[in-house]
Amino acid sequence: MLELAGRSFDSDALLIMAIVNRTPDSFYDRGATYAFDKALERVAEVVAAGAEIVDIGGVKAAPGDEVDTAEEIRRTVDFVARVRAEHPDLIISVDTWRHEVGRAVCAAGADVLNDAWGGYDPRLAEVAAEFDAALVCTHAGGVQPRTRPHRIFYDDVLADVLSRTVDLAERAVELGVSRHKIMIDPGHDFGKNTWHSLELTRRLDEMVATGWPVLVSLSNKDFVGEALDLPLDQRLLGTLATTAICAWQGARVFRAHNVAETRQVLDMVAAIRGSRPPKRAVRGLA
């Protein structure tokens, strides 16, 4: 069972966490939703397209211009409050590694803290406990936030992913985060080269077998680009293929840029799995 913003989701539910960047420089949208109003429009669009969760970010993942805590708070907190007011039932996540930001956005109405840098700031989980928020425990290979992987090797990438994410999840429970509000994320491309991301995709069922709900963040990432040798604007099909493979193996939350397409893929997987009836089955039955 997964509990987000007071709602329960069983293991058949496939949820979309739509990416909403309040950044001028994120890799995919390149600042398209940096402006407050543009970001707000983006939220309305992704909700209409079928996203259950929005993941609001104030700092791009890759290296770039310094964004300090005050600036990250400036970009995220008022925006979270506005989204909360306009979409009372929407599940709001904030992508941050800083506990100060976590505290401010939870006070403004965020439901989920997406700790995409793997517990770099150990106090972020304490904030989740303090606000009874949900927490995403991600594998980033122990690297510093906003760094690129450089000559990182694992004996067994999935073993490292499992041990780090499960440790983070168990630690969060000890700190008081509800067991039903924790997701684990293998952190595709974070502290990993393309071979690593492909392997953990292939073996995602081992992560699902831990029993923790698995979130995957695949959207348009470099491992898709390198697997197909395609630039950023041509990675949607590769992303969707990866989405289907992860869903089939039991991933439950999908962080995505392209919400309508992702919804269609997840609905199709659910129909194949038998957890969701076809919308209209009449062929051969008249």
Add this chain to the structure above:
Amino acid sequence: MIVAVAGCPHPPLLLRGITGRAVAEVERLQAACLAAIGELLAAGPDRLVVVGGAAPGEDDKALSIVVGRLLLNQAGCRLPIEHLVIAADSPPADCLRVGRALASSALAAGGDGATGLLVMADGSARRSLKAPGYLDPRAAPFDDGVQACLAAGRLAGLADLDPVLAAELLVAGRAAWQVLAGAVGEVAGRTTLHYSDDPFGVWYPVFSWLPAS
């Protein structure tokens, strides 16, 4: 005696849950079927017989009977339900004989013999380019002939349906209609047509019939 008749088609689409989510065309058809069965039950039968054709090897598990029982159930029927299964390729004379025997049994049942018939039958599956059997221009005239018999309340006219043409047109209801013709004979009656459409290229007639008293 036979106190009332209802006629419904038996596409698998009427089976519970088979369309996935609800499909509007099927819901309309089902509502019409329940209305026709409602009139059948309102006539106060003591026993109910579901008449349906069976493909070779189908017998009591015939789709026509399964759908008929389900509709009766959905209409809240509490009466014991009997089945009369007729091979879908039976010659008309056999169908008529079976129908007459059914009428006799209804008479022989005496005071409690008020019999209601639910006749499961549908028309051609070749009514359009997208129909299951593709378009056959003879389909519409054939179905129109059936509808004319039903609308006039003269069910005996169904005895004249051509079994060869019916088979070529993928008409699943011919044998059951001819059992009905045999059962009702020349008794005149009044028909209410609750539905007549082909949303998926198969003609679905839904009717209720009461004998003129």
